[in-house]
Amino acid sequence: MSALKQFAAKYFGEDxxxxxxxxxxxxxxxxxxxSLRSRIMSSPIPPQLTIPIGPGNSGEISLLVGIGERVLKxxxxxxxxxxxxxxxxxxVHAPTSxxxxxxxxxxxxxHSQQQQxxxxxxxxxxxxxxxxxxxxxxxxxxxxxxxxxxRDAGIIGMGGAGFPTADKLAGCGDAGPEFLIINxxxxxxxxxxxxxxxxxxxxxxxxxxxxxxxxxxxxxxxxAIEDTKPDAIAALQQALKEQLSIAAFCxxxxxxxxxxxxxxxxxxxxxxxIEVTTGLHPTENGVLMHNVGTAYAVYEAIVxxxxxxxxxxxxxxxxxxxxxxxxxxxxxxxxYLFELCGIEPTNKQKSILGGSLMGNELTxxxxxxxxxxxxxxxxxANEIPASAPEKACIRCGFCADACPSxxxxxxxxxxxxxxxxxxxxxxxxxxxxxxxxxxxxCPSHIPLVSTFKESKTLIENHEQSLLRSDYxxxxxxxxxxxxxxxxxxxxxxxxxxxxxxxxxxxQAPNTQNNEADIISKEQASRDIAAAVxxxxxxxxxxNK
Amino acid sequence: xxxxxSHWLTQLIIGAGLLLICVYALQKIYQYVHQQLGIxxxxxxxxNRALPQTQCGQCGHPGCLPYARAISLGEASNKCPPxxxxxxxxxxxxxNEPVRGLDPAHGQFRDFSVAVIREDECIGCTKCIxxxxxxxxxxxxxxxHTVIESxxxxxxxxxxxxxxxxxxxxxxxxxxxxxxxPLYFATHNSLGVST
Ligand code: SF4
Ligand code: SF4
Ligand code: SF4
Ligand code: SF4
Numbered sequence: 001m002s003a004l005k006q007f008a009a010k011y012f013g014e015d016x017x018x019x020x021x022x023x024x025x026x027x028x029x030x031x032x033x034x035s036l037r038s039r040i041m042s043s044p045i046p047p048q049l050t051i052p053i054g055p056g057n058s059g060e061i062s063l064l065v066g067i068g069e070r071v072l073k074x075x076x077x078x079x080x081x082x083x084x085x086x087x088x089x090x091x092v093h094a095p096t097s098x099x100x101x102x103x104x105x106x107x108x109x110x111h112s113q114q115q116q117x118x119x120x121x122x123x124x125x126x127x128x129x130x131x132x133x134x135x136x137x138x139x140x141x142x143x144x145x146x147x148x149x150x151r152d153a154g155i156i157g158m159g160g161a162g163f164p165t166a167d168k169l170a171g172c173g174d175a176g177p178e179f180l181i182i183n184x185x186x187x188x189x190x191x192x193x194x195x196x197x198x199x200x201x202x203x204x205x206x207x208x209x210x211x212x213x214x215x216x217x218x219x220x221x222x223x224a225i226e227d228t229k230p231d232a233i234a235a236l237q238q239a240l241k242e243q244l245s246i247a248a249f250c251x252x253x254x255x256x257x258x259x260x261x262x263x264x265x266x267x268x269x270x271x272x273x274i275e276v277t278t279g280l281h282p283t284e285n286g287v288l289m290h291n292v293g294t295a296y297a298v299y300e301a302i303v304x305x306x307x308x309x310x311x312x313x314x315x316x317x318x319x320x321x322x323x324x325x326x327x328x329x330x331x332x333x334x335x336y337l338f339e340l341c342g343i344e345p346t347n348k349q350k351s352i353l354g355g356s357l358m359g360n361e362l363t364x365x366x367x368x369x370x371x372x373x374x375x376x377x378x379x380x381a382n383e384i385p386a387s388a389p390e391k392a393c394i395r396c397g398f399c400a401d402a403c404p405s406x407x408x409x410x411x412x413x414x415x416x417x418x419x420x421x422x423x424x425x426x427x428x429x430x431x432x433x434x435x436x437x438x439x440x441x442c443p444s445h446i447p448l449v450s451t452f453k454e455s456k457t458l459i460e461n462h463e464q465s466l467l468r469s470d471y472x473x474x475x476x477x478x479x480x481x482x483x484x485x486x487x488x489x490x491x492x493x494x495x496x497x498x499x500x501x502x503x504x505x506x507q508a509p510n511t512q513n514n515e516a517d518i519i520s521k522e523q524a525s526r527d528i529a530a531a532v533x534x535x536x537x538x539x540x541x542x543n544k
Numbered sequence: 545x546x547x548x549x550s551h552w553l554t555q556l557i558i559g560a561g562l563l564l565i566c567v568y569a570l571q572k573i574y575q576y577v578h579q580q581l582g583i584x585x586x587x588x589x590x591x592n593r594a595l596p597q598t599q600c601g602q603c604g605h606p607g608c609l610p611y612a613r614a615i616s617l618g619e620a621s622n623k624c625p626p627x628x629x630x631x632x633x634x635x636x637x638x639x640n641e642p643v644r645g646l647d648p649a650h651g652q653f654r655d656f657s658v659a660v661i662r663e664d665e666c667i668g669c670t671k672c673i674x675x676x677x678x679x680x681x682x683x684x685x686x687x688x689h690t691v692i693e694s695x696x697x698x699x700x701x702x703x704x705x706x707x708x709x710x711x712x713x714x715x716x717x718x719x720x721x722x723x724x725x726p727l728y729f730a731t732h733n734s735l736g737v738s739t
Pocket of ligand 4: 665667689
């Protein structure tokens with residue numbers, strides 16, 4: 001490997017800025033070789049596709065097609081509008097031609113495995129495509145043009161987070177970030193989708209990176225990949241060399257291979273030395289990160305004009321005869337893919353979605369592939385470690401050594417068990433990235449990560465309810481103020497005194513200081529008291 | 545020459561040490577006073593913050609703040625059903641009292657729910673608007689009324705006054721403010737209510 005490193009250093013220059021220092025991490029067996037044995041296979045068109053639009057309760061869905069309508073490949077089917085962090089739009093497109101047969105909720109193979117609104121398309125087998133137009137000369141589009149095309153293509157982060165790519169680009173501002181990092185570090189066991197993509201289509205990925213750099217106006221573009229992937233590195237170097245006409249457009253950084261090196265914050269820290277502030281997006285610290293899968297999708301969208309209708313997904317596990325990587329159409333059912341790989345149902349113990357460390361058990365065989373499904377494992381019994389009984393913490397400190405966020409899991413565990421919120425926050429609970437490295441090394445088999453996840457949810461819920469109660473209090477006080485104001489106006493009209501301007505500044509209620517003032521608003525109190533009396537009376541009635 | 549230097553050095557070191565100790569002590573005193581003052585000033589505020597601000601009046605007071613004042617004057621702290629077990633535990637800890645279960649005379653624990661008006665049955669009498677403690681109902685005389693879901697505290701006060709019984713309490717997962725109420729921060733800060 002050192003020869004490769006020297007090679008990289010010679011061609012792309014060592015950079016003293018780069019820290020290349022990592023913290024913690026583990027090196028579990030990777031099992032990557034099985035799915036890398038064959039080339040990427042384009043999955044055949046299944047008879048039926050169930051295309052997820054998005055979770056119905058997190059935004060608005062506008063449908064562009066109706067049931068019974070015939071659609072063409074690449075046709076826009078619906079647009080999902082999210083309001084979570086500002087407004088963002090993600091359209092979905094038809095992966096093939098066919099007829100829409102239903103629009104209803106169904107389980108989607110993403111992190112949460114929740115029900116999402118889906119469009120079901122019965123394919124007609126013709127794969128008849130709408131006319132699409134690419135723009136190989138992307139520089140002519142300008143930054144805004146590229147971003148709007150990416151938005152129109154419905155591209156979201158293919159690494160797993162699923163944040164709309166266009167919004168991430170737009171979030172960088174005009175000045176642009178210092179670094180654009182293309183994340184080719186795929187550290188979790190079993191997953192090889194990115195590695196396979198680089199081996200076979202590195203030049204498209206490099207082109208995609210170039211487009212992303214143009215769109216974001218980043219000053220430096222860096223490919224980060226682990227030093228244990230010689231094929232992918234060689235392909236990448238070849239592609240970079242061919243594209244070097246644009247001077248020093250891209251650098252290649254080899255990072256040590258361990259889990260979780262590919263996690264966003266850890267990779268940024270390793271490659272640039274920048275520590276991303278807790279609670280901020282990396283773009284706010286001047287780093288923009290995209291996955292290689294995203295770069296490929298961007299290439300397809302801009303150069304070929306193809307919207308995002310497929311993704312690369314690894315299928316592996318000992319219950320499959322031929323594990324491999326698929327270029328799979330969005331909306332394909334997981335059991336259809338398992339069958340393509342020759343699944344042995346008797347051998348399968350359980351299906352896992354995602355890698356073996358951060359993944360979750362797949363709850364439904366009928367779940368459909370969405371834009372963030374990177375790996376499906378059909379695990380046999382001997383691949384799943386038998387769950388050992390939990391023992392007491394022996395304070396060995398292995399977990400602290402393994403934690404990539406430099407936390408103290410054993411302390412966090414103690415504070416979680418006593419619900420000590422102050423200490424949990426002090427000890428950086430929200431810097432925990434749920435990587436599971438601590439679980440992996442703990443000799444006492446303590447379920448550390450799930451405890452931390454629970455604590456996080458509890459704290460977040462509590463904060464939400466405090467925010468909400470503040471708001472309600474404010475609304476309550478405002479109502480009392482309004483009632484008083486209205487009464488004053490009526491009084492002053494009765495006296496036929498010319499109406500005086502209401503002095504909002506003086507009368508506005510203020511929780512912190514004039515509590516007494518609020519109490520004295522007798523009218524309001526009487527109103528409420530009357531309402532209370534009514535409720536009480538009703539309750540008495542019920543009790544009788 | 546040498547003894548002279550060491551003499552100076554010793555004095556310097558002792559002086560610096562004393563200075564550090566003084567600074568440290570002052571800091572501690574400042575912290576202590578600050579803390580004491582903080583507790584004194586904001587007992588009512590702190591109790592109030594532990595209450596859910598549903599403003600339902602089930603505790604027998606016209607709102608949460610009056611109840612907070614009553615608690616600070618010695619009233620029992622287990623009369624708030626909407627707050628659930630959490631409020632009871634928090635208040636017991638704050639007041640350094642033993643934990644007592646909810647006073648059944650004031651109601652029972654219940655899941656969070658919001659009012660929903662069956663709109664085609666509404667006769668537009670405006671009675672519910674007058675009962676709503678947080679102005680969460682929208683409508684006018686002889687016009688259809690509706691509850692703004694994200695504003696509703698689930699206090700139940702509008703159900704009783706409705707002459708045609710067209711308001712239901714629907715179980716509902718509490719909305720997260722950042723998503724549902726864009727007005728939140730705009731209004732919130734203008735009236736000096738701090739988070
Ligand atoms: S690794 Fe497990 S046993 Fe060791 S200190 Fe951490 S929690 Fe305790
Ligand atoms: S799960 Fe959290 S605490 Fe455990 S090693 Fe990973 S980052 Fe550290
Ligand atoms: S019972 Fe209702 S009014 Fe009283 S403190 Fe609780 S929420 Fe507020
Ligand atoms: S009290 Fe009932 S009928 Fe009257 S306005 Fe409200 S919802 Fe309509």
